Amino acid sequence: MNLSREYVLVLWPALARGAGQTLLIFLLTLILSLPLGLPVALGGISRLWPLRILSRVYVWLFRGTPLMLQLFFFYYGLGIMAGQYDLPFLRLDRFPAVIVTFSLNYAAYFAEIYRAGIQSIDSGQYEAAKTLGFTRTQTMFAIIIPQTLRRIIPPVCNETITLVKDTALATVIGVAELLKAARDASNRDTNTAPYFLAAAGYLAITFVLTLVYQKLEKRFGRHEREAI
Amino acid sequence: MTDYIVELDRVHKRYGEVEALRGVTLRVRRGEQVAIIGSSGSGKSTLLRCINHLESIDGGSVGIDGMILAETVAGRVRYRREAEIRRLIMRTAMVFQHFNLFGHLTCLENVTIAPIRIKRENPAEVRDRALELLRLVGLSGKANAYPGELSGGQKQRVAIARALAIRPSILLFDEPTSALDPEITGEVLKVIRQLAAQGHSMVLVTHEMGFAREVADRVAFMDDGMIVEEGRPANIFGHPKSERLRLFLQAVL
Ligand SMILES: Nc1ncnc2c1ncn2[C@@H]1O[C@H](COP(=O)(O)OP(=O)(O)OP(=O)(O)O)[C@@H](O)[C@H]1O
């Protein structure tokens, strides 16, 4: 293994570009999946059974199959269908295919976290809101969801740490994120050093996230001891 | 407009096999304080929750402020439309055994949220009124505290202020002191006593016989889903007519 200063400097630009792609996948996926999880969660507890079914099936599909399979489907599968049925809009480029797949997949996980959070709120909160004249929708958005925030922050944070590592799956359809950059360099130079540097990159990202999340949990844990 | 704020007529309520209410008739006049006593499981909470539609009735009728909330026509219970139900039940306000304050809001926000967000009243006026209500329940200093920072007695007093803030025609109390330590029930009872003295209409479910006797104009004794006996406190506690009430009083006094 060659970890000399010169070699690291040679590797640096490619790995930095890869890390940039990794971060971009991470951020775009979060920006899309965090909000998308909410309607899925609300559908899952709706009074309308078609919505409930739809939501449950969605969650079941995306949690019940490998993320890599989903990635292949949205990249290769849709590409094939685009050709067969002459529907060119189905053909996604590598990067959009990753973002779409990851966002839909993580929305399913977040939806389950949201749903569990919402269902953990005491029924007395709904009753109090009802006697004060709140509609179901007003109750949900003004009373219930704000109180779930504190409870869902830890599991949501856990999930995002997993996402950092899942971004490496984008390699399999040839997106030039951190792992691909490391592998390419390693193969080219017959050297293990790039893998160590990539590992250091993932560790650095998850370390920073852990710090951010600790702050977040403190902030939201502030005023609410068990309230009722 | 009738003089009755709450009118229950032969109300039935079932939970599966359990008949929680078996034809309960109760009328509450404007300005009247009615206490409901009875052993555990006799249907007191259910009765209260049928008034404000926390439970739907299975027979009979419910009226609030002279308007029909639900009635039975040709053997079928018919409720008003959802928006009308909401407007009607806002003429009642409930104080729960377990407070049910909104944990993410300060005391002041707990009191102001319904008038501002639901009744769309002027926020500045609501705020002033809310501070006045918090003063009334002795919690001026806690306006910006969160419920999690309060004692049980303080929480319940905030809950009373929150109930009053929507200016209900009647207050419904469901064992407001049962979740409190004995030494602090007094501070909550004091507030309720004060409201009764000011002529607020109320239905009060309670295990505090002394308090029922003291504040109520009328006491209703429930047993097994029915009002077995009702009348002035002096008669109910001093000269019970039915055997069941006598046994109940023997057990609790
Ligand atoms: N949600 C429910 N599901 C099933 N049964 C219920 C439900 N709520 C009440 N019951 C039953 O209805 C009957 C009346 O209950 P209710 O809560 O009205 O009694 P209560 O007089 O308020 O008693 P307590 O003094 O213990 O509060 C009881 O037999 C109770 O078990």
Ligand SMILES: [Mg+2]
């Ligand atoms: Mg009860």
